[in-house]
Amino acid sequence: MVHSFDRLKNGVVLAELGGHGDGPYCAEHGAGAALVVLGTYIVDAGDDVPYSPDFVFKSGRHNYAGYLQEHVAAARNSGAAVGVSVASINLDDTVDFLVAAEDAGADYISVCLHSTMEMFVSRGLSSALLRRENWPRLREHLAAILAATTQPFIAKIGVHDTPDTKQAVDVMAEVGVQIVHANVGNAVSEEGLQAISRLRKSDLFLIIGGGIKTPEEARSVIEAGADAVAVGTAAMHNPSLCGQLQAGIRHWAEKPKEDQ
Ligand SMILES: Cc1cc2nc3c(=O)[nH]c(=O)nc-3n(C[C@H](O)[C@H](O)[C@H](O)COP(=O)(O)O)c2cc1C
Numbered sequence: 001m002v003h004s005f006d007r008l009k010n011g012v013v014l015a016e017l018g019g020h021g022d023g024p025y026c027a028e029h030g031a032g033a034a035l036v037v038l039g040t041y042i043v044d045a046g047d048d049v050p051y052s053p054d055f056v057f058k059s060g061r062h063n064y065a066g067y068l069q070e071h072v073a074a075a076r077n078s079g080a081a082v083g084v085s086v087a088s089i090n091l092d093d094t095v096d097f098l099v100a101a102e103d104a105g106a107d108y109i110s111v112c113l114h115s116t117m118e119m120f121v122s123r124g125l126s127s128a129l130l131r132r133e134n135w136p137r138l139r140e141h142l143a144a145i146l147a148a149t150t151q152p153f154i155a156k157i158g159v160h161d162t163p164d165t166k167q168a169v170d171v172m173a174e175v176g177v178q179i180v181h182a183n184v185g186n187a188v189s190e191e192g193l194q195a196i197s198r199l200r201k202s203d204l205f206l207i208i209g210g211g212i213k214t215p216e217e218a219r220s221v222i223e224a225g226a227d228a229v230a231v232g233t234a235a236m237h238n239p240s241l242c243g244q245l246q247a248g249i250r251h252w253a254e255k256p257k258e259d260q
Pocket of ligand 1: 039156
């Protein structure tokens, strides 16, 4: 089966960077990438979130619909597909924000299961959802998101955030998640490459990030089993990096095997 996200194969993804990753940032730093991800945005009903204020919204579509229209449109100047990432304490807010992102034209939607922020983990949310005892709730959250949305959905995880991550990825696949973006720490270290091969056993489209800076590193991560690579920190420091990595990967992937 060919998925609409198959054009991401061998792609470079500009990773979500809370406090940085708005539309103009993605347009500049994601130029030449296959996908740029806005956010992670937090929808918070309270008043006191320890997070960059530009990335926090109150509940309710009227608080973020206009912002999303403006920033999805700005991010499109990267030439890449545009994704939007959210995290929230309230499942209804998460779903509403993602539907608003789709209405604003987002090509991909994503939920951050990578936050270890106290406001989430103390309530069994975000990375805590990947812990075994919280899998019923993980299933509930993912099923609600998948039922309400139509664009390809990316579950963003940190491989080291909980001991149960690998099995939680199997739970995600059972519920119908098709794309996982995993931060594996240092992707090209022995540990990182092993983490990729463990995740590869799942039947999912795998975006892998963590310390990638060069086309050679991107290539070794893809050879280890990633379908696409993500860059965050290095692209923040070098706005040309996504384009350079993407050109390098395409050059290698499209070359006849005997020339490699
Ligand atoms: C300043 C900064 C902010 C980040 N914010 C988020 C975030 O909001 N949501 C998320 O899922 N990951 C976030 N991350 C993790 C990155 O998306 C990425 O997975 C991680 O940094 C590994 O890639 P890198 O080594 O290329 O930076 C952040 C990382 C940095 C450095």
